[in-house]
Amino acid sequence: MSFWVILAYILLAVSGVVLLYLTYRTDDRRFIYLAVGIFVTFPVLVTLDLPFKVSPEARQLFDAVEALPDSSTVLLTFDYYASALPETEPMSIAALHHLFRKDCKIVTMTTIPLGGPSISERVTRSVAEEYGKEYGVDYVNLGFKANYVAVLKGMGTAIDVIYPTDNSGTPLSEIPITQNVNSYADFDFIYVVADNNIVDYWMSIVNAQYDIRVGCGVTAVMAPRFYAYIGSGQMTGLLGGMKGAAEYEKLVDKKGTATKGMGAQSLVHLLIIGSVIAGNIIYLTGRRGRDKNKPNGSAA
Amino acid sequence: MKTTVPVIIAFLSGFLMVISFFFRPEESFLGRIEPEILSWVTIVGGFTLLLGVVSIVRVNYSAVKRRSDGWIYKLATLVSIFVMIIPAIIPTSWSPKFGTGPGSIYDWCFTYLDAPMMSTMFAMLAFYIASAAFRAFRARNTEATLLLATAVIVMLWRVPMGEAFLTMIHESLPDYINTYIMGGANLAVQRGIIIGAALGAAAMSLRIMLGIERTYMGK
Numbered sequence: 001m002s003f004w005v006i007l008a009y010i011l012l013a014v015s016g017v018v019l020l021y022l023t024y025r026t027d028d029r030r031f032i033y034l035a036v037g038i039f040v041t042f043p044v045l046v047t048l049d050l051p052f053k054v055s056p057e058a059r060q061l062f063d064a065v066e067a068l069p070d071s072s073t074v075l076l077t078f079d080y081y082a083s084a085l086p087e088t089e090p091m092s093i094a095a096l097h098h099l100f101r102k103d104c105k106i107v108t109m110t111t112i113p114l115g116g117p118s119i120s121e122r123v124t125r126s127v128a129e130e131y132g133k134e135y136g137v138d139y140v141n142l143g144f145k146a147n148y149v150a151v152l153k154g155m156g157t158a159i160d161v162i163y164p165t166d167n168s169g170t171p172l173s174e175i176p177i178t179q180n181v182n183s184y185a186d187f188d189f190i191y192v193v194a195d196n197n198i199v200d201y202w203m204s205i206v207n208a209q210y211d212i213r214v215g216c217g218v219t220a221v222m223a224p225r226f227y228a229y230i231g232s233g234q235m236t237g238l239l240g241g242m243k244g245a246a247e248y249e250k251l252v253d254k255k256g257t258a259t260k261g262m263g264a265q266s267l268v269h270l271l272i273i274g275s276v277i278a279g280n281i282i283y284l285t286g287r288r289g290r291d292k293n294k295p296n297g298s299a300a
Numbered sequence: 301m302k303t304t305v306p307v308i309i310a311f312l313s314g315f316l317m318v319i320s321f322f323f324r325p326e327e328s329f330l331g332r333i334e335p336e337i338l339s340w341v342t343i344v345g346g347f348t349l350l351l352g353v354v355s356i357v358r359v360n361y362s363a364v365k366r367r368s369d370g371w372i373y374k375l376a377t378l379v380s381i382f383v384m385i386i387p388a389i390i391p392t393s394w395s396p397k398f399g400t401g402p403g404s405i406y407d408w409c410f411t412y413l414d415a416p417m418m419s420t421m422f423a424m425l426a427f428y429i430a431s432a433a434f435r436a437f438r439a440r441n442t443e444a445t446l447l448l449a450t451a452v453i454v455m456l457w458r459v460p461m462g463e464a465f466l467t468m469i470h471e472s473l474p475d476y477i478n479t480y481i482m483g484g485a486n487l488a489v490q491r492g493i494i495i496g497a498a499l500g501a502a503a504m505s506l507r508i509m510l511g512i513e514r515t516y517m518g519k
């Protein structure tokens with residue numbers, strides 16, 4: 001690491017402390033907003049390649065996909081809104097790289113009405129072009145159907161009852177990849193990328209009732225909830241937030257936006273931790289002062 | 301009549317779904333009922349989306365008509381709805397700009413307007429969280445202190461810089477956090493929540509099927 005990068009980070013830390021102090025002195029939250037702004041922007045200007053470990057849950061997901069026989073059929077879901085794109089899209093991209101590299105047949109779908117089909121179409125096409133994969137032969141986009149519980153349940157018996165056509169209106173019977181895919185029994189693995197509680201249904205309906213392995217990539221705030229499924233052995237691997245996406249990018253050796261985002265995320269986490277500590281020091285020292293001024297001098 | 305018929309429909313639908321679970325779809329009439337009902341449910345789900353659109357148009361239209369507070373924003377909502385809907389439902393045989401495929405008007409509006417706006421709303425959370433961390437996240441008692449300390453450790457563990465710092469203290473500290481906090485205390489609590497939620501959902505389903513719970517009818 002160069003001297004200038006170290007100096008830049010020291011200056012950044014000092015500016016963070018000064019802005020926190022100004023927030024305390026003036027009681028103006030705009031100073032802390034400015035600190036967040038600087039801490040997010042800074043890693044874009046001064047890039048730092050940060051090393052990190054791969055979690056056992058991410059490794060488990062990678063190993064499960066790696067262990068699939070070549071040309072396996074995998075269902076990949078795009079169950080996320082545009083608001084969660086920075087965390088979830090890198091997961092989808094890394095998963096597609098891994099699956100296409102293994103020459104898997106990929107069926108994509110979404111349970112998100114607003115933009116779900118557009119996101120899956122855009123992301124899948126862009127990665128497929130890189131590998132020279134053909135629509136209908138190597139991958140297909142089923143699109144969106146309303147009422148996800150019914151969709152998940154119905155696909156267990158007959159996919160073409162729920163999705164008679166793909167996203168562009170072509171009957172599934174005319175698409176080579178879906179001619180041999182009738183239900184979950186015809187998938188070797190289900191790779192769920194989600195930002196909402198649909199993961200519970202993938203586990204309770206699809207994994208529990210149809211006994212097919214399901215691996216998930218979810219947002220950071222959701223990830224702690226799904227450790228229970230990892231612990232019970234129901235879920236095959238878990239990616240949590242942008243860090244999970246970066247871990248998968250590292251595993252597939254394809255650095256993307258999640259790896260680049262680790263700098264900004266590191267700094268903002270440190271700023272928030274600094275805010276919590278500073279806030280509590282101010283609170284505790286203030287409380288002691290208040291306690292001293294009480295008539296009997298006793299603590300509250 | 302207005303109450304009895306929906307209760308009977310809810311009971312029969314739920315009962316048939318439960319019964320059909322135990323029959324193979326290709327071998328029995330009861331097994332074949334399940335996919336049939338599920339395809340009805342997706343169709344009903346499509347109509348609920350339509351109902352949502354009609355409802356939002358009605359509410360916003362009346363607000364614009366009355367020139368109530370912030371009517372200009374409601375007008376923007378109405379214009380946005382139709383700008384997205386109309387090109388999306390026109391067949392692509394007329395022009396490749398219609399429909400929802402790549403390069404369509406809908407796709408352009410989603411990619412360059414909707415997605416950035418949704419991302420902006422989500423990103424603003426970082427500013428509010430930082431402010432709340434400074435002003436409100438206090439070690440007021442033992443429970444709050446435990447929660448605060450755990451949150452700080454987990455936040456530190458989830459980023460490369462924090463991981464490097466933890467590794468300086470002890471090489472295996474990040475692994476211990478994953479094992480004992482995430483796979484220990486967190487897992488135990490989450491299991492309790494999941495089991496509780498599942499029992500609640502089962503109880504609610506039974507109440508709906510037996511006609512005890514009628515809030516879905518607007519009562």
